[in-house]
């Protein structure tokens with residue numbers, strides 16, 4: 442193993458193809474090379490969903506099923522529930538003592554997210570999200586965090602917090618490095634925004650064949666194409682974006698055929714539907730196995746959480762000692 446990584450998702454809904462392309466696919470590969478910790482971030486989900494905690498409960502197992510059906514191997518990866526590791530909350534509190542409000546306010550990712558969500562004023566928990574994220578990374582001494590370019594400010598802030606802790610007290614924590622990968626953004630079925638649950642433009646990983654077919658049938662295409670022979674602009678068409686993301690033999694020809702008006706949108710959609718269903722089919726098979734054995738899924742979550750908790754307790758023992766808070 443090349444090191445330890447930590448990554449995961451805020452539990453705000455089940456996962457879709459955008460998540461698969463942007464992170465899950467990569468995690469399935471990374472688990473073979475890195476000791477992998479996967480966090481089901483229910484506490485961080487509260488930063489934006491504190492009024493609907495029941496939604497988090499509903500989706501926790503859905504996301505676990507998404508992980509397992511996408512190919513996360515619970516023998517290799519440790520899947521754990523954030524709120525069941527109280528040491529993460531404790532560490533967040535300690536870090537909060539020396540992180541300034543201004544440094545959080547100026548975090549570009551926080552600024553962008555607050556704008557996107559229309560926050561006039563930021564909740565304390567939302568503003569402190571990078572601090573809590575640092576605790577997620579630091580408690581298990583992760584050496585690497587897989588991120589896209591847009592998440593780099595968060596990691597930079599985490600590195601600063603860890604460095605500051607090590608300077609203030611004792612060097613017991615590990616300064617994480619970003620594992621920068623190309624994190625492709627998948628456009629939604631509307632062709633205007635990235636795929637997102639809240640915009641209703643997503644294809645979920647648990648979709649049936651029929652659901653995929655229906656959604657692709659209704660997907661936006663290049664509006665300039667009325668007839669099959671009309672010259673197309675595949676670069677603005679979400680259907681072509683899916684051809685490209687889920688590449689298969691013939692994907693390149695689609696681009697040319699669309700440009701030359703040699704393929705109809707129905708035929709093109711049929712091909713991409715087939716490709717997406719081919720991708721989802723093994724996931725459906727794995728999902729059924731786990732869905733039919735909910736006890737097994739609970740055991741995976743409990744044993745992953747137990748393992749993460751042991752690591753957290755050991756780190757916290759060192760932290761309390763470093764901070765002279767080991768009273769007895």
Ligand code: SF4
Nearest residue numbers: 663678681699706709
């Ligand atoms: S042929 Fe395919 S890529 Fe071209 S506009 Fe139609 S659906 Fe989009």
